[in-house]
Amino acid sequence: MSVYPDNPSVFTIHHLRFTAEVLTAIEMGEFKGSALRGAWQSHLRTLYCAQGDSRDPLHQSLCPVCYLLSHEADPSDNRRPYAFEPPLTAQTVFLPGEEFHFGITLFGHAVQFLPYIVLSVQQMGEVQGLGRPIHLAKRRGTCRLVRIDEVNRLTGETETLYQVGHPTIQMPRHPVTEEWVTLYSARLAEELGARGNLLTLEFLTPTRIIQGERLVHQPEFVPLLARLVDRLSTLRAQFAQVPPVTREEKGALLTLARGVKLRRDETHWWDVKGLSTRLGRPQPLGGFVGRALYQAEDWEPLLPWLIWGASTHVGKNAVKGGGWYRLTGAG
8 A cells, every 4th residue: 555655635644652651740630632732732832933833824834833833723623733642541640650652643744744743742741741730839740752653543553663762763654544444444334234234433532513503412423424524624625635525525425424323322421621722711621422333224435434533533622632433343
């Protein structure tokens, strides 16, 4: 399969898994995506660009930091070229010597700025600190970056890009691509057909879906797919020059979605809040988590969207790790 490193019209996704070792105790909330993304963004913003997130298009085209941060003023998650995947552990206090893991997913050509992302993660942990200010002089706990792995969840391929003690960072070579999504989708559709076309989505982090002006409290399939199509269409157009989905194409997908039945709902609402740096006030991050079992007459036209969505996340706060799910069999 091709990696398409130089083709801006092909949408790719790179999953990076970071391993950090705690130096001084770190305390975070139950949902850790907000703390991780906030600390990383803050450190990147102040450290690498003297112009401080310039809005000038020419400057943005030349400055990787301002490119990564250029869409932060937009209230939508759909225009940011990355998304965090927070630790899923319920542990909130991490002691010296312990390790924790988190992910950063890069969309399209944002992967070319990997060295800046890695440096900001590294110095965020050691200099700025992470989590709540539990130490003297209101200092946060610290950690050091010890390993980065690239993971392709569709193929099972993994590759170590960085290890502590080695000065070089390898560029990732195993992205999620249209080719892999198509192959995985065909194989999964065949498996589902042999099991009554029952598909389980496991929502790992709070999934906050807005339909019109209504907050959706259950994993209704139509609003879920509608937000997923919107998000993926915008990401592909913004970061890979792929034409956006037309109104007619989206309408056809939603017609198919209305035929999907929610057969079992084992989700619950996780009510969590975070602090929005952009808004300067607390922000609701709550959403449904858990497992939902769906059944469709034919999953084939819908599966590619769901498979992409497992990488992009869906709904509000996706950039902080919200709306992260995985697909399983009937379960």
